[in-house]
Amino acid sequence: MKVGIIGGTKGLGKTLAILLKKEGYDVTITGRDTSVGLTVSEKLGVSYSNDNKKTANVNDIVIVSVPIATTSAVIKEIANSMKKGSLLLDVTSVKEGPSNLMNELLDDDVEFIPTHPVFGPRTTNLNGQVIVLTPIKKGKWYPKVIDFLKKHKMRIIEASPSEHDKMMSIVQILTHFSYISTASAIKKLGISIKDTRKFASPIYGLMVDMISRIVSQNPILTYSIQLENENGENVRETFTESVLELKDVLTNQDEEKFVKIAIEATKNLDDIQAALGRSDKAIESLNHEISSLKNAVGKEIALKHIYSEEVHIGILTDLDPEFVTLNTKKGEKNLKIANIKILDEENLKEWKLINKEIKTQSISCVFPNSCNEAIIAQAISKLDEITDVKITDIYHGPQVANDKISITFEIDAFDVSAFENVETFLKGFGGIIR
Amino acid sequence: MKVGIIGGTKGLGKTLAILLKKEGYDVTITGRDTSVGLTVSEKLGVSYSNDNKKTANVNDIVIVSVPIATTSAVIKEIANSMKKGSLLLDVTSVKEGPSNLMNELLDDDVEFIPTHPVFGPRTTNLNGQVIVLTPIKKGKWYPKVIDFLKKHKMRIIEASPSEHDKMMSIVQILTHFSYISTASAIKKLGISIKDTRKFASPIYGLMVDMISRIVSQNPILTYSIQLENENGENVRETFTESVLELKDVLTNQDEEKFVKIAIEATKNLDDIQAALGRSDKAIESLNHEISSLKNAVGKEIALKHIYSEEVHIGILTDLDPEFVTLNTKKGEKNLKIANIKILDEENLKEWKLINKEIKTQSISCVFPNSCNEAIIAQAISKLDEITDVKITDIYHGPQVANDKISITFEIDAFDVSAFENVETFLKGFGGIIR
CATH class of the missing domain: 1.10.3660 (6-phosphogluconate dehydrogenase C-terminal fold)
Known part of the structure; x- marks a missing residue:
C-alpha cells in the first residue's frame, strides 16, 4: 500500500510517516525544501518528492499535513491529480473549510475523510488519544481507516464539520x-x-x-x-x-x-464535584511524588525521564524544589523533577526485563520427601531480583537419603547475587544444597 | 491559654476553633446569630459569646475570621477592647487594609499579626499548606506563632502587606x-x-x-x-x-x-519545560487510574473516598466514564470515579491495620536442625494477609527426632484463612506441623 504525505518532513506529518513506515506502508513524503526533504526521508527510510501533484497521482492514500493556512491551497493543487479509487485525508484543526473544499473539488471516484487528531506533536503513543472524523460521505476506505485507528486504540469521535x-x-x-x-x-x-x-x-x-x-x-x-x-x-x-x-x-x-x-x-459547567475531585487528585499525585522523593533521600531509586523514557538508577543524594541529584554507576546526574517519574517496583521490573541481561543458574537442593516442589519454586520466584524459576529435575535415588528428594531449579535473575540469596533461603528451611 | 475567634461559627473560623480546641486551648467563638452560635459551640465543645468587645477583652489571643467586607469594621469595633499583652490576628485574603488599620488603632502593648492562610475551607490537613504573614512589627508573640505553624508543617511566607x-x-x-x-x-x-x-x-x-x-x-x-x-x-x-x-x-x-x-x-512565564512536565504527569496519573480500574474489572479492589476517607472493598463489577460499581459485603455500591482513589497494597495494609481485627494463632512446625528460624519467620511474614510473625519457642527434645527441631511461630493475620496458607507453605518445604 502506497501512502503519500504532503508535508511529511516535520510535525505531525513526520510522526505519521514514521508510524506508517513501521506498519509496512510504502511511504513518500513531500516538502518544499528539497535538501530538508532528502535528509529527513533518508533518516526515516522513506521516499521523498518535491512534486505534490505527482505524489497525489501515484499513491493509494494521500494525507495532507501542512499548516492550516496552506491546507486549502494544497487541496486545490492536488484535487485533480488524485488517482481513481484513492483516499485523501487531511489532519487540520478546522474542519468546515477543508471538508467542503474536498467535497466540492474531488471526483466521485476519489474518497476523502477529513480528520482532526486532537493531540500535540510531542505525543508518541496513539493509545487513548482523540481523533475527530468529519465524513460528509463514507466509501470503501472508511471502515479500513476506522479499523486502523481502533487497532491503535484511539478514541474516535464522529461529527459533522460544523459541529x-x-x-x-x-x-x-x-x-x-x-x-x-x-x-x-x-x-x-x-x-x-x-x-x-x-x-x-x-x-x-x-x-x-x-x-x-x-x-x-x-x-x-x-x-x-x-x-x-x-x-x-x-x-x-x-x-x-x-x-x-x-x-x-x-x-x-x-x-x-x-x-x-x-x-x-x-x-x-458540568459536574463541579467531579471537577474538584479530579483536580484534587491531580495535585495529590504531584504532592505524593515530592514526598516520595523526600523519603528516598539516601536510598536507591529508579527515575524515568517522561519524554526520553531513559531510566536512571542510583542513590538519591540531594533534592531541591527543581532538581534531584542521583549518584549512578555512570556518575552524578542532575534531573529535573518536573520531567521524571519514580518507577515503582512493578515498572522497574518491567524495565529491567527489557534492558538488563538475565543470568541463569541451576540450583539443586535436597528436601524431605513430603515437600511440594511447586510451593518451593513459587517462594523462590518471589525473592528479590528473581525473574523466573523452572523445576528441571526431581531425583529419588542412591545419591540422596531414602526419605529425601533432590529438586533442581533453573533460576533466572537480574544479578548473580540473587543466586546466593536463593541458597541461603533454601538452607534456612533445612534444605541441603548439592 | 484563652483564644477568642470572632466569626468562629463557620468557614475557616470554625476550622480553627476545632483545631485549637483539640490542641488544648480554651476557645470562645462569636457570631451574630445567637442560636447558630449556641448550636455550633455546643457541638464543638467550646464557649460562645455574641459580644465581640467582651471577647476581645478577656482572651489572650483574638482571631478575626469574618468576611473580608466586614473585617475592617470588626477591627475598629474591638481594637480598644483588646487587653494588654494580648495578640490580634486576622485571616483575610487582602493584607494592606487590615494591616494598616491594626497598626493605626491598636495600643502599643497589643501585638498584631496579619495573616492569609492560602487554602480553601475544604482543607482538613495543614501539612504543606501555605500561610502568608505580613508583620509590620514583631513582638513576643511572633516566634510563638511561627512555632505553632511549623509544628503543623505549614509553608510560612513572610512578606510586606503590599507585596x-x-x-x-x-x-x-x-x-x-x-x-x-x-x-x-x-x-x-x-x-x-x-x-x-x-x-x-x-x-x-x-x-x-x-x-x-x-x-x-x-x-x-x-x-x-x-x-x-x-x-x-x-x-x-x-x-x-x-x-x-x-x-x-x-x-x-x-x-x-x-x-x-x-x-x-x-x-x-517561568520554566515552560517544567510546566509541561508537571501537567503531563498530572494527566498521566489520572489516565493511569482509569486504566487500573479497567484492568480491575471482575477483580477485588479497595477504593478510598478522597473526602470522607471511607474505604470500600469489593469486586469491581462495572465501570462507566463517571462511576464504578463495586460488589461489597454490604451490597452493591456506585462510586463516582472523580471522588475515589485506588488503594495500593501498602495503603490497603495500613488501612486494614487500623480498621480490621487482627487474629492470632500459634503454629509449631518441625524442621531439620540445620534450618534458620529467622529466615522461615521472614518468609511467613511475606505471605498474604499476614501482619506479624514472632518466634515464641524452639524445642530440641524427646518429642522430635534427634536431627530435628520444633519451632513455634505466633502469627498475626487479618483473616484466619491465612493460617491454613502458612501451614501449606511450611509443609511445602517438608516441614511437619505438630
Missing part, C-alpha cells in the same frame, strides 16, 4: 485566546510568575502550568486556528463582552449582578 | 476574573461543556476542571476579594486592555503582532 468547529471554538479558540490574554496581562503588570507561585496553593501552580502549556505553543499555529475557525470572531467578541461586563459590574460595585453572573456560569 | 496584595492580584484577582469571564462567555455561546470534553484531550479536561474550581467558589467571597485588593481595578483594566489588543490584532489579521505578543507573554 467539530463549534466544539473547537471553545476547546481551542476561547481557551487559547483567554490564556494568551492572561499571560500578556501578567507581562504588562510586570509581576514575576515564579514569585507568585511561592504565595499560592499547588492548585494555582497547576493552573499556571496549564496557561504556560497553551501560551508556549507554536504561535503561528495558534494564530491560524484563531483565524481559520469560522466561529473565531464570534467567540472572541462574546468573550470580550463578558470581560467588559464583569469589569463594569465590579467598577459599579454591583455585588448582586456579580453573584448572578458567577452562579449562571457555574450552572452551565 | 502580598501585589502577588494576590495575579494569584486571585486575575485568575478569578479571567476564569469567570471565560465561563460566562461559554454560557453566552450556549455550548455544552460536557460535549466539548468528548472532542478534546485530557489536558483540556483538566483545564476545564480548573476553571470549574475557581468559578464555583463562593461568589460573595470572590466578589470581596476583587474589590478589597487595592490592585484589583488596575489588574482588571490591564487584562481588559490585553483582551482588546489581542482581539484587534486578530481582526486585523496582524500575524506578526500576534506572534510577538505570544512570544513575549511566554518569555515572562
Whole structure:
C-alpha cells in the first residue's frame, strides 16, 4: 500500500510517516525544501518528492499535513491529480473549510475523510488519544481507516464539520485566546510568575502550568486556528463582552449582578464535584511524588525521564524544589523533577526485563520427601531480583537419603547475587544444597 | 491559654476553633446569630459569646475570621477592647487594609499579626499548606506563632502587606476574573461543556476542571476579594486592555503582532519545560487510574473516598466514564470515579491495620536442625494477609527426632484463612506441623 504525505518532513506529518513506515506502508513524503526533504526521508527510510501533484497521482492514500493556512491551497493543487479509487485525508484543526473544499473539488471516484487528531506533536503513543472524523460521505476506505485507528486504540469521535468547529471554538479558540490574554496581562503588570507561585496553593501552580502549556505553543499555529475557525470572531467578541461586563459590574460595585453572573456560569459547567475531585487528585499525585522523593533521600531509586523514557538508577543524594541529584554507576546526574517519574517496583521490573541481561543458574537442593516442589519454586520466584524459576529435575535415588528428594531449579535473575540469596533461603528451611 | 475567634461559627473560623480546641486551648467563638452560635459551640465543645468587645477583652489571643467586607469594621469595633499583652490576628485574603488599620488603632502593648492562610475551607490537613504573614512589627508573640505553624508543617511566607496584595492580584484577582469571564462567555455561546470534553484531550479536561474550581467558589467571597485588593481595578483594566489588543490584532489579521505578543507573554512565564512536565504527569496519573480500574474489572479492589476517607472493598463489577460499581459485603455500591482513589497494597495494609481485627494463632512446625528460624519467620511474614510473625519457642527434645527441631511461630493475620496458607507453605518445604 502506497501512502503519500504532503508535508511529511516535520510535525505531525513526520510522526505519521514514521508510524506508517513501521506498519509496512510504502511511504513518500513531500516538502518544499528539497535538501530538508532528502535528509529527513533518508533518516526515516522513506521516499521523498518535491512534486505534490505527482505524489497525489501515484499513491493509494494521500494525507495532507501542512499548516492550516496552506491546507486549502494544497487541496486545490492536488484535487485533480488524485488517482481513481484513492483516499485523501487531511489532519487540520478546522474542519468546515477543508471538508467542503474536498467535497466540492474531488471526483466521485476519489474518497476523502477529513480528520482532526486532537493531540500535540510531542505525543508518541496513539493509545487513548482523540481523533475527530468529519465524513460528509463514507466509501470503501472508511471502515479500513476506522479499523486502523481502533487497532491503535484511539478514541474516535464522529461529527459533522460544523459541529467539530463549534466544539473547537471553545476547546481551542476561547481557551487559547483567554490564556494568551492572561499571560500578556501578567507581562504588562510586570509581576514575576515564579514569585507568585511561592504565595499560592499547588492548585494555582497547576493552573499556571496549564496557561504556560497553551501560551508556549507554536504561535503561528495558534494564530491560524484563531483565524481559520469560522466561529473565531464570534467567540472572541462574546468573550470580550463578558470581560467588559464583569469589569463594569465590579467598577459599579454591583455585588448582586456579580453573584448572578458567577452562579449562571457555574450552572452551565458540568459536574463541579467531579471537577474538584479530579483536580484534587491531580495535585495529590504531584504532592505524593515530592514526598516520595523526600523519603528516598539516601536510598536507591529508579527515575524515568517522561519524554526520553531513559531510566536512571542510583542513590538519591540531594533534592531541591527543581532538581534531584542521583549518584549512578555512570556518575552524578542532575534531573529535573518536573520531567521524571519514580518507577515503582512493578515498572522497574518491567524495565529491567527489557534492558538488563538475565543470568541463569541451576540450583539443586535436597528436601524431605513430603515437600511440594511447586510451593518451593513459587517462594523462590518471589525473592528479590528473581525473574523466573523452572523445576528441571526431581531425583529419588542412591545419591540422596531414602526419605529425601533432590529438586533442581533453573533460576533466572537480574544479578548473580540473587543466586546466593536463593541458597541461603533454601538452607534456612533445612534444605541441603548439592 | 484563652483564644477568642470572632466569626468562629463557620468557614475557616470554625476550622480553627476545632483545631485549637483539640490542641488544648480554651476557645470562645462569636457570631451574630445567637442560636447558630449556641448550636455550633455546643457541638464543638467550646464557649460562645455574641459580644465581640467582651471577647476581645478577656482572651489572650483574638482571631478575626469574618468576611473580608466586614473585617475592617470588626477591627475598629474591638481594637480598644483588646487587653494588654494580648495578640490580634486576622485571616483575610487582602493584607494592606487590615494591616494598616491594626497598626493605626491598636495600643502599643497589643501585638498584631496579619495573616492569609492560602487554602480553601475544604482543607482538613495543614501539612504543606501555605500561610502568608505580613508583620509590620514583631513582638513576643511572633516566634510563638511561627512555632505553632511549623509544628503543623505549614509553608510560612513572610512578606510586606503590599507585596502580598501585589502577588494576590495575579494569584486571585486575575485568575478569578479571567476564569469567570471565560465561563460566562461559554454560557453566552450556549455550548455544552460536557460535549466539548468528548472532542478534546485530557489536558483540556483538566483545564476545564480548573476553571470549574475557581468559578464555583463562593461568589460573595470572590466578589470581596476583587474589590478589597487595592490592585484589583488596575489588574482588571490591564487584562481588559490585553483582551482588546489581542482581539484587534486578530481582526486585523496582524500575524506578526500576534506572534510577538505570544512570544513575549511566554518569555515572562517561568520554566515552560517544567510546566509541561508537571501537567503531563498530572494527566498521566489520572489516565493511569482509569486504566487500573479497567484492568480491575471482575477483580477485588479497595477504593478510598478522597473526602470522607471511607474505604470500600469489593469486586469491581462495572465501570462507566463517571462511576464504578463495586460488589461489597454490604451490597452493591456506585462510586463516582472523580471522588475515589485506588488503594495500593501498602495503603490497603495500613488501612486494614487500623480498621480490621487482627487474629492470632500459634503454629509449631518441625524442621531439620540445620534450618534458620529467622529466615522461615521472614518468609511467613511475606505471605498474604499476614501482619506479624514472632518466634515464641524452639524445642530440641524427646518429642522430635534427634536431627530435628520444633519451632513455634505466633502469627498475626487479618483473616484466619491465612493460617491454613502458612501451614501449606511450611509443609511445602517438608516441614511437619505438630
